[in-house]
Amino acid sequence: MAEKGMWPVYGHNTAVHLLQRTLPSPLADNSSQRGFGGPRHAYLFVGAQGIGKSTLAQVYAQALLCTEPSDRPCGVCRSCRLIRSGNHPDFRLVAPVNREGAVDRSAGLLRVEQAATIIRDSILSPLEGRYKIFLLQDMQQANESFANKLLKTLEEPPAHVILLLTATERTQLLPTIVSRCQVREMQPIAPTVIEQALGQHWQAEPKQAQLLARLAGGRLGWAVTQLHNAKFDAERQEQLETLWRLAAANRIQRLAFSEQTAAKGSQPQLFNMLEMWTTWWRDVLLAQANCIDACSNIDLREEITRQAAHLSQESVQKYIQTLKRIEGYLHHTTNTRMALDVLLLQLPQIV
The missing domain is CATH 3.40.50.300 (P-loop containing nucleotide triphosphate hydrolases)
Incomplete structure (x- = not known):
């Protein structure tokens, strides 16, 4: 406090x-x-x-x-x-x-x-x-x-x-x-401060507080919102499993997903998904740098380590940059389909 x-x-x-x-x-x-x-x-x-x-x-x-x-x-x-x-x-x-x-x-x-x-x-x-x-x-x-x-x-x-x-x-x-x-x-808040706040002020369970504090990116308000979001765990799991599935998919399957997502027209859900994907790839990059203890998805370290072993640091760094560029582009355009096509075609391949 x-x-x-x-x-x-x-x-x-x-x-x-x-x-x-x-x-x-x-x-x-x-x-x-x-x-x-x-x-x-x-x-x-x-x-x-x-x-x-x-x-x-x-x-x-x-x-x-x-x-x-x-x-x-x-x-x-x-x-x-x-x-x-x-x-x-x-x-x-x-x-x-x-x-x-x-x-x-x-x-x-x-x-x-x-x-x-x-x-x-x-x-x-x-x-x-x-x-x-x-x-x-x-x-x-x-x-x-x-x-x-x-x-x-x-x-x-x-x-x-x-x-x-x-x-x-x-x-x-x-x-x-x-x-x-x-x-x-306003500067990002340290994960330890967020974890303490969630536990003391919002009565979060210790493991839940630790995970949300890591995922929050310094945003206590985000962590509190997700703490009270009964669908958060399921939504997060779905977003990550979608990412893993697309990383193993071919070009046709990736473009089909792009078309379906753009047709839904839900910008808030799209930005939530891109944020979760960006956090995941940063964790993969941390694992490649032997800093797995600093990752955000602390409950999925085994999968992070597995994917890190299949990719080069250069490809992961490049894709993180692509994610941020496309996210910025989506804030200023209605052509969601084209942006997603570019994003998914550049997604690193994991078999």
């Missing part, structure tokens, strides 16, 4: 320390705090999906609006409880939505109508706290109209408004947006 005096956030102590220094004095007004190290009008939290960006941003909002101000949110006052439940009148969570307006963080967009609402609401004074805070999740999924409209608030922010933005990559945002934010890079 966090150190004593820190916030209820796992593994991001440096970011917490920096944000703590911006907390306002209870006796200062908003304008004076802006000039003397108080909170900035906009922050951008950057890091992998599930690493804890929204969690940290929300805890920061609690600290800013807490009615028992100190160097951390009390967690029990009316303000802290309302933010946690999503009902605070001065805290607004804005997430990507689909065409029908329902929240969809995997495939939705931040749309211009949402930006218009932010601008309209930002003009109004806070109802209970000293700030009006907007948490904008997944800014990498903002459409161009949303981003351009949001710039108006970023360029001329009311003194009482604080914008908290999250994104997986700052390069996916307009440079003009990034330049107007204080950027906080």
Whole structure:
């Protein structure tokens, strides 16, 4: 857990320390705090999906609006409880939505109508706290109209408004947006910290906590999600068995799988599969370097070692690069079939 005096956030102590220094004095007004190290009008939290960006941003909002101000949110006052439940009148969570307006963080967009609402609401004074805070999740999924409209608030922010933005990559945002934010890079959390958190806070079984901590890639949020996903073990097994089957398949069989997968049109499932495949090949590469103890799939070391013996390090390294290149390509194209064809035709052959 966090150190004593820190916030209820796992593994991001440096970011917490920096944000703590911006907390306002209870006796200062908003304008004076802006000039003397108080909170900035906009922050951008950057890091992998599930690493804890929204969690940290929300805890920061609690600290800013807490009615028992100190160097951390009390967690029990009316303000802290309302933010946690999503009902605070001065805290607004804005997430990507689909065409029908329902929240969809995997495939939705931040749309211009949402930006218009932010601008309209930002003009109004806070109802209970000293700030009006907007948490904008997944800014990498903002459409161009949303981003351009949001710039108006970023360029001329009311003194009482604080914008908290999250994104997986700052390069996916307009440079003009990034330049107007204080950027906080979220670093991967050590597997030991994730394992401890899963066991102590979420009551995970020791073996389950260890495996998820290794597979998480430093993302506690991902690990917690999978801990509560009853289908995770079966889905993981299916994804890996599919990979092994394709590695032994001929070109016709591989292209048939590509066609079937592209026809399903499920981008979230596709990215989950590619992530699992990438983790597997990194484990194979670690085994080839005599570092099997550092692998993520700790329950499948025997199969990792077997496959490592049948391939060259060069071929595995090359395919990992191909996986990352195709994954990036899929974020910017609708031609899933072509991308999968390339990916599967370059898959190393294992007999």
